[in-house]
Amino acid sequence: xxxxxxxxxxxxxxxxxxxxxxxxxxxxxxxxxxxxxxxxxxxxxxxxxxxxxxxxxxxxxxxxxxxxxxxxxxxxxxxxxxxxxxxxxxxxxxxxxxxxxxxxxxxxxxxxxxxxxxxxxxxxxxxxxxxxxxxxxxxxxxxxxxxx
Numbered sequence: 001x002x003x004x005x006x007x008x009x010x011x012x013x014x015x016x017x018x019x020x021x022x023x024x025x026x027x028x029x030x031x032x033x034x035x036x037x038x039x040x041x042x043x044x045x046x047x048x049x050x051x052x053x054x055x056x057x058x059x060x061x062x063x064x065x066x067x068x069x070x071x072x073x074x075x076x077x078x079x080x081x082x083x084x085x086x087x088x089x090x091x092x093x094x095x096x097x098x099x100x101x102x103x104x105x106x107x108x109x110x111x112x113x114x115x116x117x118x119x120x121x122x123x124x125x126x127x128x129x130x131x132x133x134x135x136x137x138x139x140x141x142x143x144x145x146x147x148x
Contacts, residue, residue: 049108050130050131051104053100071095090115
């Protein structure tokens with residue numbers, strides 16, 4: 001997790017550090033990420049409102065698609081694999097000019113039709129600036145950089 005940047009910048013930042021933007025393949029993985037975010041936000045220095053880029057994007061970029069039923073099937077992880085598990089917010093993805101995916105994290109926002117804006121997925125414009133979550137292979141050594 002880090003500062004707010006556009007999707008491509010987030011993807012590159014993860015790769016430079018030897019990782020990749022987060023992919024979520026099961027409900028168990030989804031729940032583990034939710035727990036991690038809950039733990040971080042419960043600390044004094046935690047992250048409050050702010051969505052997180054995950055490594056899911058629509059194949060074909062931002063071109064418009066006319067069939068809502070096929071649109072969700074066009075999303076793939078940045079490694080090219082098809083998303084089997086999905087956790088879309090109510091009436092998402094919208095499939096217009098929004099091709100990159102965030103995990104909602106807006107605990108102070110008023111609830112929408114799908115409930116709280118927490119942990120569900122939403123397609124967004126790839127140039128929007130959001131937090132992001134990287135994943136790493138087990139055994140990867142990470143160094144924490146602190147601003148002084």
